[in-house]
Amino acid sequence: MLLTRxxxxxxxxxxxxxxxxxxxxxxxxxxxxxADDVPIVIPYLAGRLPQGRLGIGWKVLSSRxxxxxxxSLTVREVDARLTGIGxxxxxxxQAERARLVAELMGAAxxxxxxxxxxxxxxxxxxxxxxxxxxxxxxxxxxxxxxxVRRAVMLAGSLQAVAQALLAEGPGALERFRLxxxxxxxxxxxxxxxxxxxxxxxxxxxxxxxxxxxxxxxVHRDGGxxxxxxxxxxxxxxxxxxxxxxxxxxxxxxxxxxxxxIAFDAAGRPRSFQETASRVGSRVDVATAxxxxxxxxxxxxxxxxxxxxxxxxxxxxxxxxxxRLVPEPMRVRRVLAxxxxxxxxxxxxLAETLRRGHExxxxxxxxxxxxxxxxxxxxxxxxxxxxxxxxxxxAEWGHGRRTGRLSNLHLGAxxxxxxxxxxxxxxxxxxxAMLTWQTERLKELAVEDSGHVVTVRPELVVEIAYDGLxxxxxxxxxxxLRFARVVRYRExxxxxxxxxxxxxxxxxxxVAP
DNA sequence: TTCCGACAGTGGGGTCGCAAT
DNA sequence: ATTGCGACCCCACTATCGGAA
Numbered sequence: 270m271l272l273t274r275x276x277x278x279x280x281x282x283x284x285x286x287x288x289x290x291x292x293x294x295x296x297x298x299x300x301x302x303x304a305d306d307v308p309i310v311i312p313y314l315a316g317r318l319p320q321g322r323l324g325i326g327w328k329v330l331s332s333r334x335x336x337x338x339x340x341s342l343t344v345r346e347v348d349a350r351l352t353g354i355g356x357x358x359x360x361x362x363q364a365e366r367a368r369l370v371a372e373l374m375g376a377a378x379x380x381x382x383x384x385x386x387x388x389x390x391x392x393x394x395x396x397x398x399x400x401x402x403x404x405x406x407x408x409x410x411x412x413x414x415x416x417v418r419r420a421v422m423l424a425g426s427l428q429a430v431a432q433a434l435l436a437e438g439p440g441a442l443e444r445f446r447l448x449x450x451x452x453x454x455x456x457x458x459x460x461x462x463x464x465x466x467x468x469x470x471x472x473x474x475x476x477x478x479x480x481x482x483x484x485x486x487v488h489r490d491g492g493x494x495x496x497x498x499x500x501x502x503x504x505x506x507x508x509x510x511x512x513x514x515x516x517x518x519x520x521x522x523x524x525x526x527x528x529x530i531a532f533d534a535a536g537r538p539r540s541f542q543e544t545a546s547r548v549g550s551r552v553d554v555a556t557a558x559x560x561x562x563x564x565x566x567x568x569x570x571x572x573x574x575x576x577x578x579x580x581x582x583x584x585x586x587x588x589x590x591x592r593l594v595p596e597p598m599r600v601r602r603v604l605a606x607x608x609x610x611x612x613x614x615x616x617x618l619a620e621t622l623r624r625g626h627e628x629x630x631x632x633x634x635x636x637x638x639x640x641x642x643x644x645x646x647x648x649x650x651x652x653x654x655x656x657x658x659x660x661x662x663a664e665w666g667h668g669r670r671t672g673r674l675s676n677l678h679l680g681a682x683x684x685x686x687x688x689x690x691x692x693x694x695x696x697x698x699x700x701a702m703l704t705w706q707t708e709r710l711k712e713l714a715v716e717d718s719g720h721v722v723t724v725r726p727e728l729v730v731e732i733a734y735d736g737l738x739x740x741x742x743x744x745x746x747x748x749l750r751f752a753r754v755v756r757y758r759e760x761x762x763x764x765x766x767x768x769x770x771x772x773x774x775x776x777x778x779v780a781p
Numbered sequence: 782t783t784c785c786g787a788c789a790g791t792g793g794g795g796t797c798g799c800a801a802t
Numbered sequence: 803a804t805t806g807c808g809a810c811c812c813c814a815c816t817a818t819c820g821g822a823a
Contacts, residue, residue, distance in 0.1 A: 549797050696814050
């Protein structure tokens with residue numbers, strides 16, 4: 270396939286907001302693609318390079334090269350050239366790298382140059398990622414969209430399914446079944462505002478503790494155990510304790526879903542940062558494991574003894590889980606069916622928080638496992654804190670926020686009458702708020718670096734956040750986790766804002 | 782006709798580990 | 803030795819489209 274075709278489609282997809290039109294455009298593209306183009310076309314459409322980092326900076330890219338008059342590049346040739354450039358980057362020959370980039374750009378038409386520039390700088394945004402591509406693929410091959418979607422979830426990869434579909438047609442979908450040893454995309458949860466809200470929406474449900482660790486999918490086939498993260502990266506070698514734990518379980522062949530987390534000597538969960546650091550360590554695993562041992566806590570069974578459990582109701586899957594996994598290695602839970610059980614569910618949340626955990630996940634008992642989807646049958650509930658903070662600065666936004674001040678720098682009052690920055694947020698703003706805050710902050714501006722606009726600290730904003738965490742970046746030694754704007758408080762003056770002192774007092778376990 | 786589920790976009794902080802300085 | 807940066811971890815929220823109700 271020619272690059273010009275891909276560049277044109279990408280431009281047209283970006284230009285329309287109608288999903289149906291995006292799907293039709295992608296279907297047309299896939300009809301013209303060969304199976305061998307797929308490993309390149311799929312990442313390119315998502316704005317990703319299969320090679321990952323290339324070592325090409327803005328400096329190299331922004332030197333203008335006269336475009337070719339006629340398109341000649343194929344996607345496979347582009348991919349091969351970029352692979353070559355990546356190799357040169359590894360040897361550190363900057364001049365050679367620049368020469369190869371110029372050569373590639375010189376072979377590209379103006380439209381193709383634009384596409385390649387966006388691809389390499391990571392700025393391809395066309396409003397179509399995997400979900401739209403799945404629909405397009407279904408349209409191109411005549412396969413039912415639901416079947417393609419399911420195959421992608423079970424394969425854990427759009428690319429593999431696309432390649433098989435284009436090479437063999439819809440019959441190829443048969444091959445994509447849940448297989449022990451091959452990870453599938455995990456089911457995700459929506460957010461509910463309270464336990465009452467969640468139970469009210471779901472009816473008969475389980476209320477389970479939500480642990481603040483790393484999601485893990487455990488596959489065991491006899492003595493062979495493999496561990497995968499939420500994005501299906503294999504982390505088997507990093508967590509020998511989990512491999513050992515999986516071998517201790519009663520079943521010989523299974524796929525379980527759970528969380529890996531580090532506990533302290535008293536059995537309380539360690540901070541997310543400590544668990545993440547441990548799970549992220551790859552070099553000296555033995556030392557890391559000794560310093561911060563981790564344990565698995567399971568909450569679902571996807572396959573047991575060769576039986577695919579995905580379509581069974583949660584009640585049945587949990588029964589299988591309970592058969593295989595002893596209590597301490599299972600998430601704690603209570604059942605609830607309606608208003609009468611609400612006090613028990615509320616008390617369970619309170620107790621879970623006292624035990625140091627994040628919150629609860631409320632799960633419908635009759636729901637199947639919706640791999641790869643943010644199903645409405647899992648609802649997480651976490652306590653939300655709020656603060657009144659002062660806007661210290663704001664950053665110019667990107668994409669659809671270009672020309673508006675978007676990312677706010679947030680400060681709390683300090684004892685000496687100044688402000689300490691606690692973090693940033695771009696979340697929670699409506700378009701109307703973005704417009705309003707851009708005007709208001711421009712009035713308060715004292716300096717514009719082109720990226721950050723510093724303002725007089727006068728505007729008070731109410732911020733919601735999930736908790737405090739340690740920070741080496743910010744002066745108070747802490748930062749807000751998942752900060753988002755609730756509303757502006759024009760009725761408050763900066764001297765009414767919260768102080769670092771009261772914030773630390775509210776989270777004594779994190780205070781430095 | 783209205784409602785609501787699913788998506789994409791817009792980025793946040795921390796951590797590890799590699800490459801460049 | 804430091805610093806910069808990508809790739810993953812965790813993640814909230816709004817706007818929009820289009821099918822469901």
